[in-house]
Amino acid sequence: MATTTLTPTIPAYRTGLYAWLTTTDHKKIGIMYVINSFVFFFIGGLLALGVRSELAQPGLQYLTDLQYNEFFSMHATFMIFLFVIPMLAGFGNYIVPLQIGAPDMAFPRINALSLWMLPLAGILLLLGFVTGGTAAAGWTSYAPLSEDRPLAATGYGQDLWIVALVLIGTSSILGSINFLVTMFKMRAPGMTLFRMPIMVWTVLVTSVLVLMATPVITSALIMLFIDRNYGGSFFDPSRGGDAILYQNIFWFYSHPAVYVMILPAMGMVSEILPVFSRKPLFGYKAFIFATAAIGALGFSVWAHHMFTTGAVYLPFFSIMTFLIAVPTGVKMFNWVFTMWGGQLMLKTPLLFAIGFLTMFLIGGINGAFSASVPVDFALHDTYWVVAHLHYVLFGGSVFGVMAGFYYWFPKMTGKMMNETLGKAQFVVMFIGFNLTFFPMHELGLAGMPRRIADYSSTAGWNDLNLLATFGGFTIATSMVLFLWNVFVSLRSGEPAGEDPWEGNTLEWATTSPPPAYNFDHLPEIRSERPVFDARHGRTATH
């Protein structure tokens, strides 16, 4: 790589921290997205440990009922809105312009705006803890519980929650417009739509979902705010409103949001499996169509969260929910047959990607139980659902995020992560995850409802709860290993070089970390694997 000497003089006050705080570089913004998301991941994780500690045995030991409700409400809020969604947006920010050969995002300043709304929203949510209580009506904040009711015990925290979510939603909308314009207008010559890496495709579909769904939840949040503060009556039946209306609007966003939380993680895994198998992704176009199908079907299944309300046309939402398993299954087979016949390099990114496959499979299968309406009558709002959603969001998204982090850390920092610590983290996290969440299937079947602070010692739930709590602390241990790995790797990691994994896509055709505006020159783009073509020649592909 030719070194350029065209270094403009930068005033001293524009370097260091100031440079980070004022940057419009998509890579710095992407890294700050990732750091911000990890901060809230650890806060949300501590809240989860609080929840698990309280449930370890019957009786209220550490928290009051109200504090317990605050803990699980804020755990979910942080994990969903300030960890999973922004984390994936952060990786998208860093990776998408690089993978399509663009110098930056289309709107760099809007990009910075989307980022900085997130810590602001996080601070608003945290303020709840010092202003008389956070939101305590669950991350779903169903009305009329979330409205002003003497025993709901939701004070200003609920209003802070509404404002924070509107901010995060605005950030998502701006971000998704930015992604779409970047993808449609700034691709390098030769980078046709069907040569875009799968990661880019999943971010594309995700952006469309965000753009179509987020304004809908924003409307619900504003109506809730009016009900709470200005005497509105949208959702309160005692004043002529409709409690079910809130759920319809809420889930019209929040079910597509599930795909916002998993599609980019699928994209990451679809980048990692081919590289570490040294094979192309099996069924590239089928994978894109399956992603689009999931996105489209995702808008027709929202009421499967409401089967027990008695206000849903059950057969329609049941069949649509079952059908969404088909494109998901197609992807699963594509992944497995990408590895089939390959030469698997069992490095940490691949281990986490395989962890994603094995655990997301369970999250998909146990979802089919809830698609069956009568079975859902038994399982809805029990710990079964808690198990299901964590197998999707932790077994899926978090394992995917970890895979992506180990995969792209060398590109972002120029240093390799420690393999031994990485493998240890994978093993501990995999065991801890299953110890925590598998017993919840059995708790749910045995009739333990979710969101209860306490349970009777004679209900028969003691052993499984204790096991789940033990698993929760095992997961926490794996996170300590992770932080330690990041620390030692940043200090003294091996130099990564441009392309440590023999990658396929354009981010591996520039330095690690890439310079401002990313590329001095680009390889020819003749397929979805331009860097592979450059390394092995086009003929190797056929």
Next chain:
Amino acid sequence: MSSSPRSSASRTAIFALGVGAAIIVVSLVLLAFGVNVLKIGDTFVTGLFPPIAVTTEGAEIRDLYTVIFLIAVAIFLVVEGLIVWTVIRYRRKPGDDTLPPQIHGNNIAEFVWTVVPTLIVIFMFIVSWQTLNAVDTNASDAQTTKIRAVAGQFQWQFDYLDQNDKLLYTELLPMVSQGGGMMVPAGRTVQLSLVSHDVIHAFYVPQFLFKRDVVPGRTNQFDFTVDAADAGQTFRGQCAELCGTGHSIMLFEVKALAPQEFDTWLAGKAASSPPASQAPAPSGGSPAPSGGSPAPSGAAPSGAAPSGGAAGPTLNLAASNIQYTVKTLTAPAGAPLKIDFDNQDAGVPHNVTIHKGSPTGEQVFAGDIFPGVAKKTYNVPALTAGTYSYVCAVHPTTMIGTLTVQ
């Protein structure tokens, strides 16, 4: 398809056998140390199924669960096995730098794994739909027993209705162990309607394998039939939709009685409950409680009946946010007491009961249960010196205080 040497397949087989052998060895070691591996395995497998259903509808749901479960296990074993096999089989050998065949896809395979899962999910949908039509029915006839469950933060009450929806009797105590509970006739269809006067709750009995939300502003209804063979049994139930700080204590119990026993019980309750005091049904949309004065609980040895004799001291006690405002009271021994009880929780029934020693000790007094906001004066007979607990019968786990008589 693979260019790997043949020996790698047998190496993989040896690896798989090794894993299997390790599991057996670990199990044997655990057995040797006295851990009952078989029992743990049995508990694990049993736990993967819902409880045995006690209703006709629940039994059908459990059969459906078993069908879905078997399909799920088959899919899990095939796909998970495929993943594990692939990962073990196609590990990269050290020093092997040959590029594997670059296969981009296979139309036939992709067609098969699109169509076969589609057929499987359509099958699962059809069996689910059939079961749904059987379990989610609403076909009341003259034989149907009509019960209305009224939910409020954080208690249940059960209204028994006649065929014309006229209220016969209201049970304010949700737990059988507290002298209340929801009585149902075993073998007879019960039509349950669900009404909430504040937030959303959910009526959930695990052994019914069924739950239905209790939504303010809307009356939900479903039918169920407890098996005749289960007469005499009690089933635990609880609220399954987050409803506030007392969500975890919003418990109830359902007791199945033989039909004749149920009829006698209901007739007795209806007769002893003066019609004038019957509460009108709380209509959805109204935040107001059922109003009116409640029926006697039937379990109390004495109510608020005036008890003459020497006028004793008056104690003040209030309930607010499902808590007694005062947690300790003191009274003189040997003189009748008056308790001025101020229930400040709108729509929430409370009372005061007095127990010897611990809150679960022998009950020596039970005051009428009534919803707030309202006040009532209880006349408590003279107590001997000692320590007593006062407990709200509706919220026996959260509303507890200590009464010292000296």
